[in-house]
Amino acid sequence: MADSTRLDGQVAIVTGAARGIGRGIAQVLAEAGATIVIGDLLDAGVTVEEIRAGGGQADSMVMDTSKPGDARALVDLALSGFGQLDILVNNAGIDAPDGNVWDLPDGEWQRVIDVNLSGVFYCSRAALQPMLEVGKGCIVNISSQSARLGTKGMSPAYNASKAGVLGLTMAFSAQVADRGIRVNAIMPGLVESRDFGWPKDKLEARTKEYPLGLGTPRDVGEAVRYLVSPAARWISATHLHIAGGYQKGSSWF
Numbered sequence: 001m002a003d004s005t006r007l008d009g010q011v012a013i014v015t016g017a018a019r020g021i022g023r024g025i026a027q028v029l030a031e032a033g034a035t036i037v038i039g040d041l042l043d044a045g046v047t048v049e050e051i052r053a054g055g056g057q058a059d060s061m062v063m064d065t066s067k068p069g070d071a072r073a074l075v076d077l078a079l080s081g082f083g084q085l086d087i088l089v090n091n092a093g094i095d096a097p098d099g100n101v102w103d104l105p106d107g108e109w110q111r112v113i114d115v116n117l118s119g120v121f122y123c124s125r126a127a128l129q130p131m132l133e134v135g136k137g138c139i140v141n142i143s144s145q146s147a148r149l150g151t152k153g154m155s156p157a158y159n160a161s162k163a164g165v166l167g168l169t170m171a172f173s174a175q176v177a178d179r180g181i182r183v184n185a186i187m188p189g190l191v192e193s194r195d196f197g198w199p200k201d202k203l204e205a206r207t208k209e210y211p212l213g214l215g216t217p218r219d220v221g222e223a224v225r226y227l228v229s230p231a232a233r234w235i236s237a238t239h240l241h242i243a244g245g246y247q248k249g250s251s252w253f
């Protein structure tokens with residue numbers, strides 16, 4: 001039986017794939033047959049080289065998703081280099097600075113909103129133009145379970161930005177689903193994408209909240225692969241909460 005999650009012949013932009021979750025997403029999509037185009041503030045040469053070493057195709061550029069012109073340039077790179085754009089994964093994001101609402105400087109609020117929310121808007125707007133021309137495409141937005149769970153001592157800008165990403169997901173889907181484009185979101189729980197610099201007891205306490213252990217970047221990649229594949233052809237305007245059985249503060253949604 002044919003594998004309905006293969007992505008052969010498709011071109012995917014993954015933002016923020018120089019490291020961490022984005023790198024895991026890029027690896028998994030490349031293994032499924034997609035050509036990968038990366039946009040990141042950092043040089044993504046390591047991810048590009050590992051995809052090429054595995055027999056895949058990839059390219060990258062240094063850019064800032066919170067700048068509309070950079071978002072357009074990234075889409076142009078995919079079109080000029082590989083002739084098409086089928087998939088956009090809005091993964092680039094920044095962490096919440098430490099602090100409660102009453103002591104957060106304006107600049108910290110603004111930067112989190114600019115990158116985590118406006119960046120998703122700018123990249124999606126740029127990617128939708130070629131997708132609408134051909135009448136097909138998929139967008140996956142990396143939100144977070146923090147969209148619906150606040151944390152004492154962490155900037156509310158992060159929660160707001162990730163909840164906003166879910167709002168964009170619904171709005172985009174309403175506007176483009178009947179033109180052949182699907183838009184979904186993923187809400188990951190804690191993913192060990194890097195060393196968080198936490199004391200050992202804090203990491204152990206957080207890990208205990210996840211019956212299946214902490215997530216890996218590739219776990220998120222596998223969820224993205226499913227959502228952008230033909231296997232999910234009837235799925236749009238929804239979110240996948242992937243969090244290793246974590247249920248703290250969970251409701252039905």
Ligand SMILES: NC(=O)c1ccc[n+]([C@@H]2O[C@H](COP(=O)([O-])OP(=O)(O)OC[C@H]3O[C@@H](n4cnc5c(N)ncnc54)[C@H](O)[C@@H]3O)[C@@H](O)[C@H]2O)c1
Nearest residue numbers: 016018019020021040041064065091092093144190191193
């Ligand atoms: N790690 C987790 O536990 C977790 C949980 C839920 C959601 N997320 C989300 O997953 C995404 C990836 O997280 P991560 O843990 O891999 O982070 P990370 O910091 O390890 O990697 C983020 C990547 O995005 C890039 N980036 C940041 N701002 C950018 C910008 N303006 N333009 C272009 N590139 C930019 C960085 O250079 C980096 O390569 C983020 O959106 C994050 O909010 C992470």
